[in-house]
Amino acid sequence: MPVYAIIGGTGLTQLEGLTLDESITMDTPYGAPSAAIVKGHYAGREVLFLARHGHPHRIPPHQVNYRANIWALKQAGAEAVLAVNAVGGIHAAMESGHLCVPHQIVDYTSGRAHTFFEGDLEVVTHVDFSYPYDEPLRQRLITALQQQGYSYSSHGVYACTQGPRLETAAEIVRLERDGCDIVGMTGMPEAALAREQDLAYACLALVVNPAAGKVTGIITMAQIEQALHNGMGKVKQVLAAVLAD
Structure with missing residues (x-):
């Protein structure tokens, strides 16, 4: 079975039954990762x-530093990545608290270091990114969601925007017209970099707010933080089910 890496909030290290072994601090050719990598065992894995x-x-x-993060996880032994992302809901089904396992992504970001294949290369390299998420890993997440009985898609x-500001209502109209169902700020270039490093990668997205213009009034950080607090328990249960499989 693959060695899983989970990318998300620090609270995810608190899975019941997880044994923490060590904290790995490393540098990479791309600088320092966001934080030390926490290594542990769950259900013997x-x-x-x-x-x-x-x-x-x-x-x-x-x-x-997405490049440093992915590089460090690969060097630490990761073979597959389960990415947890907080997103806004564009499609009507994507209400706060809903969980989504996206199958496609549209990149609206700019200026981010987005590839390992640059500089003094021996050969120009292109990776296929037609289907950005690993299908077997997506199915593992879907099976876990079914087992838990949570509302999910x-x-x-996934529309990935630049941030850190939230989108305008007009931008959400555009994203919806482009066929996007959820919107977040961290899906890219993380997914593409994982593909370049031959890491299976899938996303578990937690909807924490309706996207701009989908409800009256403004979006507040207090609402988002409350939705994160309410939904993280479900995320942990799904991840635990995948790890125990």
């Missing part, structure tokens, strides 16, 4: 954890 935004949570989406198109 080695697990790696990385806090995408640092510990404490202090690195905004557009300044995350087995497909969805």
